[in-house]
Ligand SMILES: Nc1ncnc2c1ncn2[C@@H]1O[C@H](COP(=O)(O)OP(=O)(O)OP(=O)(O)O)[C@@H](O)[C@H]1O
């Protein structure tokens with residue numbers, strides 16, 4: 001196992017000719033760690049997650065993901081790396097024409113696995129997040145919280161080494177939010193590094209754990 | 224979460240657990256936290272639909288029907304053009320074979336020369352030459368029948384200064400020395416000339432060649448139009464499914480997998496459209512063949528037959544249709560695949 005799952009060295013990011021949104025970021029994410037990423041709206045949390053997910057390239061600086069320098073990753077190496085990362089988007093990004101079951105199974109399906117080989121795991125995970133009786137339902141009829149849980153299940157099904165979640169509790173009532181956070185914590189206990197972007201202070205107060213705070217483009221780390 | 228979830232249990236053994244700094248101090252999750260806990264040994268009652276999985280690229284998002292119609296029209300045009308070209312080139316080569324196996328001696332009427340005698344003399348001269356199989360005098364009746372469409376029935380050849388013909392069948396293989404034969408004939412039979420059909424054969428070859436070239440050009444244009452249409456349709460399908468492509472990328476699908484998802488629709492569309500067009504073209508061939516067959520007793524039919532043989536598109540034509548249908552399907556599939564991959568790499572550049 002690499003020493004760091006993620007390593008940032010002097011990373012800067014700007015969109016087009018705009019101002020630098022992220023400046024001089026230096027931090028690491030160790031295997032099996034758990035951290036919150038926080039900061040005011042517009043601080044660049046989602047942008048930072050996109051950098052971690054390799055869907056955005058830094059304007060300067062060095063990012064290494066699982067020991068790969070992102071500047072030298074070839075396009076056809078990306079899928080293998082992304083398969084090790086689970087991501088929960090702020091807006092879920094479920095596919096409306098696939099059932100909940102199919103959405104959750106998608107990461108396995110695109111790896112060419114047969115339906116029979118993962119059916120049990122998917123159903124088990126779905127019942128674990130409380131969506132067992134929503135298996136054959138399409139996302140448009142799911143409630144916000146149900147979509148959120150489906151998105152989370154999709155991020156977990158592939159047993160990622162790194163889990164990125166962008167405001168995963170944004171649409172949920174406090175008790176459901178706590179419940180899902182425990183889900184992440186449970187995943188973390190089994191070895192996955194977890195990064196949760198949120199500005200829900202109540203939520204963060206429940207876990208005394210590492211915090212990455214973004215403010216005016218700079219990052220402060222509170223271990 | 225004590226043994227509640229086999230997924231997690233498996234997951235844990237799958238990943239060697241290592242204690243790391245920064246680990247969240249986690250309160251244990253009890254099964255009560257989940258609305259419907261999965262208890263040990265609880266058989267899964269609700270199963271995903273057993274019927275086929277939904278297609279990852281939804282079929283409705285591809286302008287399927289209009290594209291299929293366009294492909295059907297294109298494949299119909301390709302088949303018809305191919306049929307016409309193969310008919311012309313078959314006919315031309317049939318003509319050329321006939322021409323190559325036959326030459327004509329023509330004897331113009333000359334005052335004071337007995338036509339019957341002249342015909343017989345020419346027959347004798349020609350028959351003796353090597354490479355010549357047989358020499359037949361075209362009889363009065365036959366000549367009259369040949370001229371009937373122009374001069375009407377009840378023709379008396381004696382009254383008219385009409386040239387007479389001898390048909391000379393050649394042996395296959397070595398051709399006789401026509402210059403020698405021509406010289407001998409003009410010397411001893413007044414008014415005789417030898418037509419070895421070379422000029423006509425040359426013109427025929429050029430005409431057939433030009434037709435084939437035009438046909439092939441049309442086919443290339445139709446194929447180019449098909450490719451362009453498929454590119455447009457694929458781009459449309461891609462932009463309509465941008466979010467799908469994005470999500471596929473995020474869950475770790477490689478470009479090949481994504482291209483496959485699109486290609487599978489287009490291959491099917493290409494096959495269906497191509498088959499419909501090919502089928503209609505085949506029906507057209509059969510109907511025309513049948514129609515000319517029915518008419519072969521009439522003078523118009525005779526002329527058609529004289530020109531185009533039986534006007535049946537031969538095995539070349541029909542196997543051409545099959546090849547075209549398959550070609551169209553693969554052209555469609557390949558084009559959409561190439562377009563998808565190009566679009567994807569453009570997407571990744573940003
Ligand atoms: N694609 C883009 N092009 C240009 N500017 C962008 C783009 N995406 C984000 N930005 C800008 O970058 C800044 C950071 O945006 P980002 O979405 O990362 O913030 P955030 O911390 O996630 O905010 P929130 O908490 O509201 O989700 C914002 O000022 C935003 O306007």
Ligand SMILES: [Mg+2]
Nearest residue numbers: 045046090166
């Ligand atoms: Mg955000």
